Amino acid sequence: MTVGIVGVGLIGGSVAQALSAQKQSLWLDDRDPATKQALSRLRLGRVDSYVRWAGGVDTVVLAVPLQEMTRIIYDIVPRMRSTATLIDLSSVKGPVAEALRWAGQSVQVLSLHLMAGREVSGFTAASPDLFRDCAAAVVDIGLGSGPADAIAWWQQVLGCAPFGLWSAYEHDRAMAWVSQLPYLASRAVAQVVQAQAPQTMALAGSGFRDTTRVGKTALSEVLPMLSHNAEELSRALLALESELRVWRQCLDRSVSAAVPLESLDGCLKPNE
Numbered sequence: 001m002t003v004g005i006v007g008v009g010l011i012g013g014s015v016a017q018a019l020s021a022q023k024q025s026l027w028l029d030d031r032d033p034a035t036k037q038a039l040s041r042l043r044l045g046r047v048d049s050y051v052r053w054a055g056g057v058d059t060v061v062l063a064v065p066l067q068e069m070t071r072i073i074y075d076i077v078p079r080m081r082s083t084a085t086l087i088d089l090s091s092v093k094g095p096v097a098e099a100l101r102w103a104g105q106s107v108q109v110l111s112l113h114l115m116a117g118r119e120v121s122g123f124t125a126a127s128p129d130l131f132r133d134c135a136a137a138v139v140d141i142g143l144g145s146g147p148a149d150a151i152a153w154w155q156q157v158l159g160c161a162p163f164g165l166w167s168a169y170e171h172d173r174a175m176a177w178v179s180q181l182p183y184l185a186s187r188a189v190a191q192v193v194q195a196q197a198p199q200t201m202a203l204a205g206s207g208f209r210d211t212t213r214v215g216k217t218a219l220s221e222v223l224p225m226l227s228h229n230a231e232e233l234s235r236a237l238l239a240l241e242s243e244l245r246v247w248r249q250c251l252d253r254s255v256s257a258a259v260p261l262e263s264l265d266g267c268l269k270p271n272e
Contacts (some may be wrong), residue, residue, distance in 0.1 A: 002027070004057040006050050006072060008035055010118060011089055012063030013126030018158055020044045021128050025052040031068075035123045054079035063089045066224040070099040071086055076104045085150065091117070092175055092225050093168040097141035110146035112138040113171065114160055115179075119216040129159070136160040141168045175225070176232035182235075183222060185240060186215030 003019055004027035005012050012030075016039075019026055026045025027059065039047045046053075054060060054076050064072055067130055069090055077100070080086065085108045088096050093111055100109060115135040118125065136158075138151055151163055166174070190212040193200060226233060250267035260266050 001025070001059060002057045003046075003059045003061060004050060004053050005029070005061045005063060006076070007031075007062060007064035007068075008123055008126075009063065010037060010121050010123070010130070011114065013123040014116070014130035015061060015063065015083060015089070015158070017126055017128035022157055023061055027057055029053075030123070032122075033261070038123055038156065042256050049052065051079070055081060057084065059085045059087060061087045061089065063219060066090055066095060066228075069096060073099040074103050077107060080107050084108070085146075087154075087271060088111060089114060092172045092228050093139045093141050094172050094228055095224075097143075099166050100141070100143070108146070109141065109143045110150060110154075111141045111143075111162070111168075112154065113137040113139060114158065116160075117179075117217075119213050121217070121221065125133060131158040131160045134160050136163045137166050137171060138163040139166050139168055139171045167258050171259065173232045174227055176229040179220050180226055180229055180233050181236040181240060182224070183214055184226075184237065185208045185219065186212050187219075190213075 002025045005016050008016055008028050008030040013035075016026060024028050027041050027050070028045045028047050029050040030039070036047050039045070050060070050072075057080075060076060060080060061078075062069060062072060073086075073088075073096070077086065085109045088094050091110055091113060093113075096111065113136065114131050115137075116130045135153070138146060155163055156185065189208075193204075195207070225237060246267075250264055251262055253267075255266055257264075
């Protein structure tokens with residue numbers, strides 16, 4: 001099988017390395033000249049603009065930022081063979097589904113989400129083992145979930161956990177809770193400490209680093225996803241605010257009554 005990958009950063013680069021280890025024939029394209037040079041040196045595959053190879057490969061993998069996905073879908077789908085497969089690895093699926101409808105989807109589509117993102121980006125952070133045992137989803141964006149044999153093949157090659165099947169709507173709602181909410185909470189903790197108690201950073205250990213790690217992802221990379229999921233993410237933030245408010249009220253009661261937290265009703269849930 002000949003695979004072309006557009007966007008060879010952390011995710012696309014890790015896919016490329018995993019496929020290269022399986023001796024798959026690869027075409028690679030990335031907007032960053034330095035990444036293209038690195039790919040050429042490593043010889044993971046042939047490096048060229050997708051305009052030149054999109055019509056000749058069996059599978060095209062899109063691993064570009066969400067803000068670029070629509071433009072590339074509009075441009076690349078008409079170039080692909082009708083028997084080819086388009087795989088998108090975007091972390092929210094609503095905009096992808098909309099773009100494919102407008103592009104006049106004429107190829108088989110397999111929409112995957114590999115939950116292996118990190119706070120670092122770019123090809124230099126890529127690894128063939130990035131997806132090992134990571135959570136993964138096959139998302140039905142209104143075009144079916146894709147052939148079972150293709151799904152099984154990608155799971156085996158990437159080494160991820162078995163794919164769960166999600167609708168685009170439920171998948172994107174879930175991302176608000178398990179991806180974007182943790183990002184905002186992590187970012188908020190870092191900003192509050194740095195703004196209100198910067199002198200304490202000298203004592204920040206692994207707990208602080210782990211808590212704030214995911215929030216180090218550049219906001220510009222995350223904003224399109226936050227915008228798409230704004231309604232569900234707002235619900236998630238409201239729930240988090242409610243939980244934090246309970247803790248603040250318990251702490252205030254503990255101070256005013258001069259008693260430890262564990263002696264106050266309503267502050268600790270059973271088995272905590």
